[in-house]
Amino acid sequence: MTRHIEIRKNSYLDSVSLMSMSTKANAVDGVTLALLGMATPMNKEVLLNVGVSDPAVDAAKPSDLMVVIDATDDTIGAAIEAVNDILARKNKGSGDAAEVRYRTLDGAFSEVADTNLVIISVNGAFAAREARKALNAGKHVMIFSDNVSVEDELALKTLAHEKGLLVMGPDCGTAIINGVGLAFANAVRRGNIGIVGASGTGSQELSVRIHDFGGGVSQLLGTGGRDLSAEIGGISMIDSIRALDADPETAVIVIVSKPPAEEVADKVLAVAGAASKPVIVNFLGSQRTESGYANVTMTSGTKPAAVAAVLAAGIDKSTLDLHALNIPLIEEVRAKLVPEQKYIRGLFCGGTLCDESMFAALDKYDNVYSNIQKDPQYKIGATDPSREHTFLDMGDDDFTNGRPHPMIDPTMRLQRLAQEANDPEVGVIAMDFIVGFGSHDDPVGVTIPAITEAKAKAAARGQHLEILGYVLGTDLDTPAVADQIAMLEAAGVTISSSSTNLGLLAREFVAKGDN
Amino acid sequence: MTPVAPIATLRAATWEDALEETLSSATHDGFGGDLIVHSVHDHVVNVQCFGGLIALAHDRLDDAPWTIRIPASGWPTLRAQAGDRVEVEGVPGDGHALVVHSVAGSVRIMLNAADRWTPVVDARTPSTTALRAARTALDAFTSPAAITPFGAASAQALDAGVERLRAAAMALLHGAATAESVTALIAEPIAQPVTEAARRLLGLGEGLTPSGDDILTGLAFLAAHPGFGLTAILEPVTAAVHDGDDSTTLLSLVTLRAALTGRARRRLHDLVTALIVGDNPRIVTMATETAAIGHTSGCDILTGIRLALDLAETARTRAPIPTATPQIAPPQGEFS
Amino acid sequence: MSINDLFHNGLKPVNLGLDMFADDLKAQGVDPVLMEWTPPGGGDPEVIAALSRLEDPANASKIDAANQVALDRILSAQPFLEGFGQAIDTVPGMTAKTILHAGPPIEFPRMSGPMKGAVTGALVFEGLAKNVDEAFELAASGEITFSPCHEHQSVGSMAGVTSASMWVHQVTNRTHGNTAYTNLSEQLSKILRFGANDQSVIDRLNWMRDVLGPVLAGAMALNTDGIDLRLMLSQALHMGDEAHNRNVAGTTLLIQALAPYILESDFTTKDKREVFDFVASSDYFSGPTWMVAAKASMDAANGVENSTVVTTMARNGVDFGIRVSGTGNQWFTGPAQQVVGPMFAGYTEADSGLDMGDSAITETFGIGGFAMAAAPAIVALVGGTVADAMNYSRTMNAITTGNNPNITIPALDFMGVPSGIDVRKVMETGILPIINTAIAHKDPGIGMIGAGITHPPVEAFQQALRALADGIAI
CATH class of the missing domain: 3.30.70 (Alpha-Beta Plaits)
Known part of the structure; x- marks a missing residue:
């Protein structure tokens, strides 16, 4: 020794x-x-x-x-x-001396010949200028930064369109190019379904459901949330649909977005209708059910969209585990809740996931409040207390207000969970947990103590508080979804199998006899 | 010696109030010493200043004493290395800026008055029920068993140190309840054992802030809140920290000094407020966040807070004074 | 490249911003190109708007073409030493009561200590004042005309103070026909250009006027071919000079070229001997010669419409001014900076005056700080390491328009010195031109106390960029 x-x-x-x-x-x-x-x-x-x-x-x-x-x-x-x-x-720390770093994009382009995409996540005030330089040098661009003006966005997208280049964003959080996840993305199988998303978590959810149903993703392109507005006119969406139509590895195209401006929706659907491939469209919360084009199918949620996509991609329907709503479970939960526990509280990291659950509730109830409600009568702010049915998109600007997104830092949501548990009229608290590239390393683990405490608080007043969770991610992600689910189940959390089911289950749990 | 100008300018997300005074004296004429980057971690850059440290922290971290939070968007710009020079600039209208001169370029960090964070000592008095409930809630957050050999080797000494401090503090508190002034007690032998016991914890254990320091931080921070009735132990603990320059790391000393004046990470302030008002869910939330500090640091701080809660509760309920300080048993056996 | 090309080629991303995205890419086996990005133009929105305007492809191509013209003029200039004359007889606009000074325009009360020292010393030397006190009164009285050397086809080292009876170099750019002037080195000791003005200084100036100037002028009168300064400068760099602060080789080459003619002239052996002794007293003798060679070259590049090439960098000890080809004679100024470097024994940073002198014309041309890789020995004077010196020259490529094939750096594989500083690139990269220079004592009358490295203030470039964006001919 x-x-x-x-x-x-x-x-x-x-x-x-x-x-x-x-x-x-x-x-x-x-x-x-x-x-x-x-x-x-x-x-x-x-x-x-x-x-x-x-x-x-x-x-x-x-x-x-x-x-x-x-x-x-x-x-x-x-x-x-x-x-x-x-x-x-x-x-050596983070400043690894061996790393080569470039001061300007032009410098990087001239030193490294084969670059083809620039991911921009600098302050929004500077993002447009860098994006313009990338486009002028013939590079595709993904702009993660927000706070880019509409004028800049339009100019960039017009320039990209003229040059045959792709602009994803501004405010584009998710993309998968050639099997590589960019920013917030999940590890999914490669396959023949191409996704174009104007919403980040909506695209993530679609890609995960498709993976779950045995399908795979050829490309996942983001457009940024404002692309389908009247001002921008869907330039990136339309260019993306055409590119996927021309892509031999893509057999089916799926589009996901919040409801677009009416005239933009018409334009996008016309482009989809002119495509040679089946196109599945999910405009979340839109009333439109008919596209008017034989190859274009309108769907009502992310899961129906994923199902339609994998079927169109040639997957045998009999192999799908569709996770139909578990009626006995609903009965069981209803029985545990006392009559005064009438309300849902949704605490979301993902904007689209919040949307989807809120729209499910709106199908049945009127008194649905949210920070992303369009109707001012039902709109509440980040500091307002919840009322009746409340769905909060905690990744929205009024919540983050300069703080990290709840997908990265769960602090705000933990506090809100504790508050909601104090309300004896609450029957269900619905929460999403997003894993994958970009997200928190262990979103469930950091939340468990607060969940335990919330349930204990309800129990102390003689109530059962139902906590309904959905983990967005795949078996290939780190941490694996199965591990996260196991932790939630151990804490007495009911698990939903999809974003769509999350909204439906929450809605049904609190439904009373006469509903 | 760099051709790169100090032109990258960032605005601090928030910065702690007490920096104002430190930086003002740094810009006065006749101030000779340069500020120097002391150490660089993934999300914190420590700057040495007047024998203390100023932390430049990624804004994913919360506010803390002598800390300037840098927005995430600006963090990559700051590529400081230990030994880099840091300059303090006065800005017209009484503001300040720090300029970090790195090989990779200089970065100016603007401290705007609007962004200052002022830690507030919550001076309310918790009810005895709240004290008990808080103590129970925090029981879930005991330090995990040591996993490294060094951690295991120091665990026994830590436990013994905490018990010794508990006994000494209890004796003092019962004395303090009758003494007219705390200062008078310092001269009395009754305060001396607390100082001694605190010294035995300083610099003991694993980590850049050794566990013993973290425990003292938790205790001192709570003691600095007058509602808990523990102010008598501030002076003897301060005395131990005051001459502790050779006893522990600079980072520990800086953290301890702040805690003794009632300043700590924002989450600790939130925790104490929750303790005072007896908001149990919030206690759990904030304790969870506190436990997330460092590897064992957070749990060790909570150990200190639990110790403080014990002291506060038993002091109120007039528990019997221990007759003698417990003997510290020497560690047994060969280490393997 | 089309969108479909992206799908069918390997993904090679550039990550501009959050490092966590780069880490995730690495985890997926993709090797992202990393950036060391800082907000352009110091983050000033107005500057960024101006930069964006100049970057518009239509504008950019116009500017690039203009900069190429300016660069060609710099590179093709052939400065020849033609002779020496007294300022009053040669320098345009010189009068008996005019004092030329370094840097952008400045009135006497605002001048730095060393410059005031030099001005008052010159007034005594010219016999316009009996002593320094009287000279102060005269300088402040409004009777004396103060004007920048640069506005008289001239440059002046340090304080740059040039008065009527001082002798100056006459250097003609034979390619473009313009002539430039600068006065003679006082060598290194207690001297006027550093603000010293006691009797020893005046005595030396008198000797330079009565002996040195006439001898040099006489010699060059015999040399009808002139001396090719560009060729000589190129040789000096190959011999280890950077021609701003290290002039060991250049001075040897210059006196070697002058010596036969000095010998041939009609002056007494005593006078000639004194001239040789004077030249030998300091390696700096040829310093002004390279400055004026650079000036003759840079003046040719001035006034090219739309060009963003810097043609002047000059400091008066209070303000740092630059001029840009496309905006002609307009000055853009900011505060002169501290010079950081080793000090002579007994002095500290607190004693040092701010950056001063027209000598930054050498860096503007591409030598001096820009050519430090040619002169590794300089680090002993200005501080730093040999690796730093190499890096300075390489780094300057990021902010210049091209390289000068006539003046090369052997250690960098005969890379031409970086030439034609582009205001756009300076603002874009946040890299400011590097200048190595002497440090004068902040008080009048003391002199040089060290040497080191400095750079221009960013404000001057911000102003210039805004003016260029406003003035771009559309």
Whole structure:
């Protein structure tokens, strides 16, 4: 056995790194013991107590990191090297010296010849200009940034159209190009269904449902939420439909959006009708059921859209697990709720998911309030208390107000959950959990304590509080959906199998006898 | 020595009030020392200033003492490295800006008056029921068992240290209830054991802020809230921290000094308010967030808060004074 | 490229913004191009609007063409040393009561300490005042005309103070026919251009007027071919000069070219000997010669419509001014900056005056700080490392229009020096031109106390960009 003692001067590793390095160091082959700690007098005593004494340790200062490695004689050399390697990797920090970074897009384009897409997530005030440079250099663009003016958006999209280039965004959060997820996206199978989405989480939901039904995605293109407005006229949507129509790897096209401006809807449907492939359209909350074109099918929700798409893509209907509404479950939950528990509270990260659940409730109830309600009578703000049925899109600007999106930082939603649980008239709290690229590492894990507390609070007043959860993601995502679902179930949360079902279940749970 | 001008300008999302005074003195004539980037982490850049630290933090982190939060959009611009020079600029109209001079370019961070965060000490007094309920709610957040050998080696000393501090503080609190002024107590032997016990925790344990420091932070922060009736232990703990320069890391000292004056991460302020008003769900929410600080730091802070709640509750209910400080047993056996 | 090409080629994204997106791309096996992006124009919305206007493809092509014309003029200029004369006889607009100074226009009360020292010293030297005190009164009286060297086809090192009876270089750009002027090096010690003005300074100026100037003029009168300064400058860079602060090789080459004619002239051996001793007393002797060669080249590039190429960078110790080809003689100014570098023993940063002098004409032309890679030994004077010196030259490629094939840097594989600073590129990249320069004491009468590195104020470039955007001929 050989002992190696090393003092690393002025070493400021954060606690999480220190812990992870300590764990890794102890796992190195041949290491029997690795101790890492800051060289404070008390910690030196700790070392002394486990038999480590050395003049180097005595001389070390609190700002120094003590590294003690015990290893077998023949492995000590390799072990020291391995531990140093672990430390060195961390020490480089985020400013890895080997990384090449370019100051300007023109510089990047001239140095790296084959770039073809620029993902822009700088402050919106600067985004349009960078996008214009990319387009002028013949590159496609995805603009994640918001706060880009309508004028700039129109100019960029017109320029892109003239050049045959794609502009996704501004405010485009989701895309999958050639199987690669960009920004917020899920790991889904590649296949023959092309998606064009004017809404981020709507596109994510579609891609996940398609994957779940055994289908696959050829391309997922985003347009940004304003593309189908009268001002922009659906330029990106139309160019995307045409590109997917011309793409030999795409057999079916799916479109998802909030209801477009009427004249834009006509225009988009005409382009879809002229396509050579089946087109499935889901304008969430739109009353339109007929497209007027033989190859264009209107659908009422993301799940019906996904079903129509996979069937059109040639998947055998008998193989689909459609997850029809679980009527016994509905009966069971209704029985647990007392008469005064009449209301749904929906706390959402995903805008489209909030939309879809809210529209399901609106089909049955009038008293539905939301921060994204168009009707001012039913519109409530981020700081207003919930009323009757309330659906909150907590990723909307009035909630985030400069804070990170709830898909990244769940703090706001945890607080709101605690509030809603205080209301004895609440029967169901519906929540979405979004995993995948860009999202929080463990959205369920951070929410569980608050869920437990919410249920306990209701129980204390003799009520059952139904918490209904939906996890958006696939078995290929990190963390895997199954693991997240297992944690929710363990906490007594009822699981919905899709965004569409989430809205329907919540609506039915609180329905009373005469409804 | 860089041809890159200080032209990237960011506006801080928020910044803590107390920085105002620190930065004003930095711009006065005759101020000699430069500010220097002390250490760089993924979401925090610490800047050394007057023997303390100013933190530049990604705005995904909450407000905290001596902390300037940088908007996420601007964070990539700040590519500081340890040793980079940081300049304080006065801005007309009494404002300030920090300019970080890095190899990759200089970044000016504007501190606008509108964006300041002022931590407020909630001076209300919690009911005894609220104290008990809070103590129970926090029981769910005990520190996880140590997973590294060093953590295990220091665990026993930590437990013993906490018990010693508990006993010393309890004795002091019962004395303090009768003493006329807290200052007078400092001279008395009754305060000295608290200082001693605090010293035994300083710099003990794992992490950049060793666990013992985190526990003291939790205790000190609650004690700085007068409603809990623990102000008597502030002075002896302050005394331990005051001469603790050689006892622990700079980051720990800075955090402790702030906690002793009732300043901490925003989530801790929210937690204490929830404790005072007895809003249990909120206690759970904020404790969950507190537990998320660092690796074990958050849980250790909660341990300190639990200790403080115990002290507050038993002090009110006049529990018997322990007759003697418990002996700290030397660790047993060979470590493997 | 069409949208369908994107589907059928490998995805090669550039990630401009949040690093978390780049991390996710890496996790999926895609290697994104990373950016080190800062908001252009310092984030000033007006500047960005101006930049966008200039970037409009129609405007950009017009500007690019204009900049090419300006660059061609810089690169094709052939500055020849033709002779020496007294300012009153040669410099356009010179009068007995005119004092030329470095940098953009400035009135006497606002001048920096060193410049005031130089002005008053010059007034004593010219016999317009009996002593420095009287000179202060005269300078403030309004009787003296102050004007920038740059507005008289001239440049002046440090304070740049040039008065009627001082001797100046006459350098003609034989390609374009324009002539430029600059006075003679006082060498390095306590000297007028650094603000010193005691009797020793005046005595030296008198000797320069009575002996040095006439000897040099006499020598060049015998040299009817003139001296090809561009060729000599190119040689000097290959010998390790950057021709702003390091002039060891250039001075040797210049005196070698002058020596035969000095010997041939009718002056006494004592006078000639004094001239040689004077030249040998400091390597800086040829410093002004390279400045005026650069000036003769840059003046040819001025006034090209729509060009965004910088033709002047000059400092008066208070303001830093630039002029741009497309906006002609208009000055754009901002505060002169601190120069950061090693100080002579006994001085600290608190003693240093702000950046001063017309010598930044060398950087404007592409030598000096821009050519530091040619002169690794300079780092001993201005601080930094050899790697820094190499980097400075490479970095300047990002803000210039082209490289000068006639003046090259061996260590960078004979890369031509970066030439033709483009205001657009400076604003776009946030990289400011690098200048290496001497540091004068902030008080009059003391002199040089160190040397180091500095850069122009961003404000000057912001103003210039706005003016260019306003003036772009559509």
